Amino acid sequence: MAPKAKADALVQKSPAEFFAENKNIAGFDNPGKCLYTTIRELVENALDAAESIGELPAIEITIEEVSKARLNRIRGVEQHDRLDEQLYQDFETEEAKKKRLAKEAREQEKLKKLIEKHGEGSKEAEAKRKELAAAAGAAKPGAAMRGNLFYKVTVKDNGAGMPHKDIPNMLGRVLSGTKYGVKQTRGKFGLGAKMALIWSKMTTGLPFEIISATPRSSSRSHYRLDIDIHKNEPAIHLEELLPNPDGWHGSSLSLTIEGSWSSYRSYILRYLRQIAVITPYAQFAFTYKAEDDKNSVFVGFRRRTDVMPDPPALTKHHPSSVDLELIKRLLRATAAKTLTAFLQKEFDRVDRSLAARVVEEMQAGVEGDMSPKDLDEKQIVRLHQLLHEIRFGDPSGKHLSPAGEYNLRLGVMKELGPDLIATHQGDVRVFEGHAFIVEAAVSVGGKNVKPGINVHRYANRIPLLFEGGSDVITKTALRRINWSAYKINQATDQVGVFVSIVSTKIPFKGAGKEYIGDDVVEMVAAVKAAIQGCCLQLKSKIMRAIAAREQKQRKKTLSKYIPDVANAIYSVLERMAGTAAGDGAAAGAGGGGEEAGPAAKRRRTEGAGVGPRGGLRDERGLLPAVAAREVTAATLASRLSEYVERIDTDMALEYQVQQGLAAGEAKAPLYLMPLSGRHAHGPEVHTSTCVVKLLTGYT
């Protein structure tokens, strides 16, 4: 008989337990990704903290390798000598070892042959070498473990710091933070730093080390704290106040975690490079301290501007964005005494008269001067329905803080140095009652840019590096833009597409904040419009560049033939000059063969006048000058070169004029000089925007 199934026991989990068990939801997938996400969360907190007090961010990021032996010393664990080697993952039998070594020898032989065939340093040899290095690592027992090491991660900022008493809850309680309001911030969920702490707890067991000071504080808070995952509560190991003699403000947060620098190094550096693009007013100093110093890395991203965008402002909930629960929460928390005042005070775009009209519409005994706390369940439901049915004005978007076209352009120029760049900032748009702005930059060329469309995504000025395939920005750039219409070759041009979305609500898919879904139609349209705005500007630049290139090529081609043409013409002229009296055939050939005979010869030899720009012929005619060696092949070549040069300038000018006319603006040089009493002026030309006085001379 089958055993009787036991009813599943009821278990309750704290939010900390939930996220510890499902850490991939928050971007903590594997040790390498955990190292990356830890840095990301701490850097974004640092930027938010500096910008919140209008301070130009200066952020130091340090990753320090911690060997297992050192970690054990820190944790007070004694050195462990193995008793039974066979128990361990990295144990290898003699036979397996022999097999592995034989295989490695065979592969080395193949590499030798490739070097003989293609040469040392060739693409083929290098590819094989890489393959061997990867295979050698993976083939050894226990390899899966070996890439992962332990790292002490420290991020220090010059931001707002944290109030002493709030630090344990801010950093030791999952889902607690100061960024839940309707405001554009990099952080949102009150989760990131705590996830890093949970990861640290799961892998090294070491606590958070925090030093923080608020502006003008005479002391620095020093905490060593941990999180009780079961209770979702901070566990404080050390709490002290240190003196702050130099008035420093900011925070320094340290964690020791397991990670994999080797596999996520490129992501970490790419992330920093991209955050430097969108935040050129910030300064980042990144140090990787390896146990073996020759593997250490330092990368600095200097501040390129002191112009910081206006900080985002806290705004009110838009009526169409609230759900039933939120309305109840607002009703419970409000200080407003009347329902009309409640609507006016708690919601965006609701003034006194609109609030009164909404109350009127609620009917069923609801009065404007009743206390909002007296609304019963049915009345609240009615209010919720009305807030979603009534047409309210759109949020203004003034509370948002886009990077700005200036910063975006500067950042791209600084990091990529492209040949061409265009930027565009879209209008404020709205989805689900939240304002958003999309900005874009599209660049062509530059250093380290691969051929094709290279998409860089930003949300609330955070670079998004993962899950690009599903993101609204990637999908729009790759599928919804007809690049060839803008003279851009999608496959071969080195195109950088930078799109930044800022909003009080970014529709991220998941708490890891890695990508924005492609299902918000308003966002799809705004992203497309922003990219197209850049492309339109680029198109005219590209067409101008193509015309200039073609012109250069034309000039090069013409110039190439000048020596041959000059020699050919000159040899004809020489013959004509030497045999002018009787060589009708030669003269006919030299004149193109369409006119022959003595009269035509006379016209040619006597010349048809002087060229308008001081040509080759003088009053005696060309042939006597040739006969006297006053005109040589070199003279002809030099005159032809001048002509090609002049045609080039004329064409360029004509092109410029046409371009100007095409763009609806005729261009002419304008000279400005200060007027003095000595200047006499004659007639005046009045236009809609200015008066032009024509100078007639000095008095």
Ligand SMILES: Nc1ncnc2c1ncn2[C@@H]1O[C@H](COP(=O)(O)OP(=O)(O)OP(=O)(O)O)[C@@H](O)[C@H]1O
């Ligand atoms: N470097 C810092 N300076 C000042 N305050 C900080 C700093 N780091 C964290 N905080 C405070 O701690 C809170 C919690 O941070 P945490 O990273 O856990 O979540 P968050 O940034 O609010 O949201 P998210 O999970 O989306 O990143 C923040 O809201 C902020 O108030």
